[in-house]
Amino acid sequence: MNYKQMATIAAITVAAASCTTEPPPPASGLDENGHLVSLLPETQETDGGFDYRRLPDGVQIRLGDTVKNVIFYGPRTVRVNSNLGDNYWQHPSLVVIDQPDPIAFELEDGGTTLKLASAELTIEIDKHSGSLSFSDGNGKLYTRESAGAPQRIEKVEIAEAPSYEVSNTFSLKQDEAIYGFGFINETEIDRGTQESLLNRRNQELLLVQTNVGSVIPVMMSTENYGILWDTYSAMKFKDNAEGATLWAESAPGGVDYYFMAGDGMDDVVSAYRDLTGDAPMYPKQAFGLFMSKERYPTQERIVEVARTFREEGFPLDYIVQDWQYWGGGEWGGEWDGNWSGMIWDPERFPEPEAMTSAIHDLNMKLMISIWPSVGNDTPLAAELDGHGLRFEPLHWISKKARIYDAFSEQGREIYFKHVKAGLLDKGVDALWMDGTEVEVGSACWDPDKVVADIKSLGNNAMGDFSRYLNPYTLMTTQGTYDGQRATSNKRVFTLTRSAWAGAQRTAAASWSGDIHASWDTLRRQISGGVSVTITGNPYWTNDIGGFFVPNYPGGEQNPAYRELFTRWFQYGAFNPIMRVHGTHIEREPYIFKELDPPVYDALKQAVELRYRMLPYTYSLSWQVTENDYTLMRALAMDFPRDKRVHNINDAFMYGPSLLVHPVTRPMYHLEDPPAKTIPGAYLRTPDNKPGLAGQYFSGRNFEQPAGKVVDAVLDHTWPGPPLADFPPGLSSLNNFSARWSGSLIAPESGEYEIGLEGDDGFVLYLNGEKVIEDWKSGGRRYHGVKRKLEQGERVKLGIEHYQGESDRNVRLSWRTPKDIAELERKRSTVGTRVTTYLPAGADWYDYYSGEKIRGGQEHTREAPLxxxxxxxxxxxxxxxxxxxxxxxxxxxxxxxxxxxxxxxxxxxxxxxxxxxxxxxxxxxxxxxxxxxxxxxxxxxxxxxxxxxxxxxxxxxxxxxxxxxxxxxxxxxxxxxxxxxxxxx
CATH class of the missing domain: 2.60.40.1180 (Golgi alpha-mannosidase II)
Structure with a gap:
């Protein structure tokens, strides 16, 4: 509600036919929670069934059953809210904290259109369809809703509560580029259902938080406008010939979006932060290097690593302690109830104050991992349970942990109280809030399963999880931010695995989750990171080197991985936050000093460049806070007139001066990329159903039959406990075996490479012939066999696998004829030269040589390690x-x-x-x-x-x-x- 207009409420008259003791509706068209209230009668008196009413800050229209408010929130920012006359929200917006502004505007009834015109924005409403068009003060069109179907609104009942299923569509210009929506689920990219492209034109996006997907429902356009959808359910975005459409499963207020415009994209970002909150400053040390791994097992080890950084003279500002510092379980055993209780294991971390003091004496800060799942045996759980503030389903990671209700103000206060007493008061400097999607089940990479898992939580303090599916991350970071601001003058810095609109006001930086190490993944971090920061959420990072390293046997001992790590580290030096993190392998940069001196020298040069740039970076961080600036920038933000930059996915601006073009291909240790997992579309079970039929057995040699399964694809990775579900019918992840059967259908004619990748033993049969056999314990490896196939030809498959201990994986893969041709092409282009497009509108200097280059052309230079x-x-x-x-x-x-x-x-x-x-x-x-x-x-x-x-x-x-x-x-x-x- 616009509280500045509360005095006008008493002046509203109510029709005599609807006598009531209820208070009259507000003149603004918004109730006390800021949601639409219908002020117009249900019967229309004007031609065509169109009626309207001027409001102090906009207009309300009714067309048929649809009521639509257009409310000014700024000179070029308006809220558009459409429903069928009823509003089912019970609480204010979680995202928008701004109120409507008293913008002077003219309202003109033009016969076929109704026009609102302020000094800087004109909105025309088509009386026939109700669609809106948006133009600047000079009449230049920004965009318009689809004339045929600007929105679709259907009343539904979900979780025994009324809501709407909605969509709304915009008609985009032909050469318009659109960006944003956050870091889209990497798993969907791997499946081939999404593309890792910065420009979202002609894309279809599933907007659901996952382990490797941070969704932010903001679209930014090269036409200098943006759209913020204030909806929290599962959503889908699709751009095609019919327009750019956002669909939401549960939108209790109907279609609800904010149109934000300006003279450039920075103006749009500023409008977004006016609506959702400014980004406070981080401590300066947050712009140094973070060293993290999964995990440092004792306080002696983490202090030892910190001291070694100083002894080796390798710059570092934060060292990070990942999970299980609270104790209570060993890998492979049952986890007890201490999970994320903000407590310390008395055996492995007996003196947390002494540990943090030792780290601070090295002029480092300590960041620590916390989770929304809380162990049953902790004082935190007991206090939450006393108020009914944990959800019933067990968190998959422990048989004694459940997730707290961050939608409850009391829940957030209790959670923070224990964070403060157990961690911050012990000297911890920053919080790393993991699993904030919120993660419930182990399939946290799969958006469909994430949706089901979150909905299984039932209702939170604000309502059902269908309507509140995505913003858990905002609520939990808001609670810890508010708690720290109320109890300390020390700047807050929080890392969160998920993000949502408004996260910037909670000092929360997101990262891209538990990604796998590969050159493809590195490329995705560039477009994915910019897709986060362009939404108005300025701080983002990723796991330098990839969290999982399955495709590089030996990890840091593998020279091919060291080349990838070096290039990733160089890219990280120009992330808003620079952070090394991962599991299984060693990656503290100083270890490469003896292991691989050229790699170490390259890492040292990159981190020293990062630290030399601190006066530039820290000054720009002030611009982020004071003037709504964006540090990591899409090229189109600074070169809007050069359409060649619209589709550049692997380069970006770092501040106003530096164009960064990371190396995203191997140059010294060229190896074929992993063969692709065979998609389920080309697999059939023996009874001709999609997928492969599987049978698990206890024992390495098929001794005792266990559960059966039909796998859509054969691609299993079972990390050590607690990071995996057991296969069907098994009670252990060690010493089991399995068989799969079915057939493969060739999608094209030509030579294929069909292969198996696995840890421990595996066998592949094609048409009954044993073509691959590697039946021995060992690390992950791959074998492939070539076969010529005709389009549509079926090949009978048989796969056998046994799993001992250690790593656990098996994957059926292929290279199609097209893949093989592309591989040959790439092999022919190996070299150390990199070609970069330098945008028109400026000349450029090579940072290293000082060479001056004319803009608007490609430039090639050598890029050694x-x-x-x-x-x-x-x-x-x-x-x-x-x-x-x-x-x-x-x-x-x-x-x-x-x-x-x-x-x-x-x-x-x-x-x-x-x-x-x-x-x-x-x-x-x-x-x-x-x-x-x-x-x-x-x-x-x-x-x-x-x-x-x-x-x-x-x-x-x-x-x-x-x-x-x-x-x-x-x-x-x-x-x-x-x-x-x-x-x-």
Missing amino acids: DIIPLYVRAGSILPTGPLQQYATEKPDAPYDITVYAGGDAEFTLYQDDNETYDYERGQYATVALRWDDKQRILSIGERQGSFAGMTERRELNVRLVSNGRPDSPARKVVYDGSPVKLSF
Whole structure:
């Protein structure tokens, strides 16, 4: 509700025929929870059944059964809400915290259309269909709802509660690119049902949170507008010839979206944050390196690793403790009730305060993993249960853990109370909130199963989980953020496996989940990361090197993996948050010093570049907070007129000056990519049903029959307990065997490679012939056999497998004729040269050589192992700092200020105490740098503001780069806060 208009409620008249003692509806058309209230009669008096009513902040229309509000929330931001006259929300929006704004507008009835026109936005409503079109103040069209069917709304009952199933459709321009929706489920990409593309045109997306998918229901357009759908259920987005459509399973308020426009995409991001909340600043050390693994087993080990980083001189700011620091179970055994109870194992972590103190003495911070599932035997569980604030279904990871109700304010307060007492008060600096999708069952990669798992929780404090399927992550991070802000002046930094609209206001950065190491996965992180940050959620990261490393036997001992890790690390140096994490293998960067010196040198150069860039990065983080900036940027955000950048998936801007083009293919250790899992569409059981028929046995040699199964595809990975369900009929993940039978149908004619990949023993039969046999214990390996097949030909399959101990996997795979042809093509293009498209609208400089390159063309350079292609936009000011072991080590060190000629430039240096929220009270300092390219003058402005501990005097080494090289030696300036001008 618009509370500024509450005084007008009493003035509303109610029709005499509906006498009631109920309070009259609000003039704004919104109730006390901010949801649509119908103010118009159900019978229409105007031609065609169209009626409307002007509201103080917009208009309400009725067309047939549909009531539609169009409400101004800003000069170019409007909310559009449509339903069938009833609103079934019981609570305010979880996402939008803004209220309608008193925007002056004209309402004009044009006969066939109704027009709302403010100074900056015009909305035309078609009286025949009710569809809306949106134009700027000069009449230029942004977009329009589909004229034929702007929305579809159907009343439904879900979980014994009334709701709507809805969709709404926009007609996009032919050359319009659209971005956003977050990091889309990687599993669906692997299955071939989605594509890892930045531009969402002609894509179909399932919008459900998973382990490897962070959904944010925001679409951003190159036409300088965005759409935020304020709906929380399972959703689907589809763009095709009929338009761009969002469907929602349960939308109790009907169609509800916010149209946000501006002169550029940064304006749209600003409008989004006006609606959903600003992004507070992180501590400066959050922009250093994070070292994480699954897991450090004892407090002695985590401190040892931290000390080794310092002894080896490899920069590090955060070290991370993953799960099971609370104790209670061993791998492969039954987990007890201590799960994520905010307690410490007295045997392995006996002195948490001493541990955190030792880490702090190294000038590092400690981040720690917590989960929404809480062990039954903990004081936290007891207090939650006393108020009925845990859900009944057991969390799959433990037979004694259940998920707490983060939709309850009391639940969030209790949860945080134990977080504070058990962790923060012991010296923990940051929270890593894992499984926040929310994860219930073990199939947390499969969106269909995730939907069923979350719905199985029943009702939360706000309603049924069908309507509240996706935003658990927002609620739980909101609770810990509010708790920390209420009890400390220390800046909050939270890592969460899932994200939702509004997450930025809770200081939550998301990551892409438990991804698998491969070059394809690395490529997906680039487009996937930008698809998160462009929605207005500025901070994102991923597991450098991949969480699982199944395709590189030997892990860090495998030179092919070390090359991948190096390139991933280089990309991570330009993520908003730089974080190494994974399981099974060692990946602390210092181990490569002896193992592979060229790799170590490349890693060291990348991390040192990250730390040298801190004056640039930290100053831009201030712009994120103060001016709604975005650090990791789609190229179209900065080059809107160059349509060639619309579909570039593997390059991005890091701030206004740097174009980053990570290397995403092997150059030194070329190996064939893994054969693809054979899709279920080409498999049939012996009775001609989709999939393969399977039979499990206890014992390695088919001794005791267990459960039967039909597998849609044969692709099983059973990590060690507690990370997997047992196969049907088995009670152990060790020492079992299995057989599968069926047939394969060839989709095209040509030569195929059909193979098996597995750990321990496996055999493959084709048409009854044993073609592959590797019946021995051992790590994962692959064998393939070539066969020529005709399109539609059926091949009888038989697979046998036994599993001993250690890793557990088996996969039926192939290379089709098309795959084999593409592999041959790639083999012919091996080299160390990388070609980058440099957008038009600016000239560019190679960061390493200083070579100047004209924009609007491709440029090729060598990219040996220690080089990530990096280009600086002409007309840039790039401040860099010293080499450091941690981000706050040398607060008064000299800065290098490099000016790249070719256009006027501005940059604002920012400083504060790096740690507290005192900046919100004005305790910070800024220095404006301005380059006049025509006059060749750099102006260093007077320092604005101050704070305790501020560096009063700093040496600045100023360089000008033009024509491909520094024009002269660095000019040294001792800056004391007074303005300085330098002529070149």
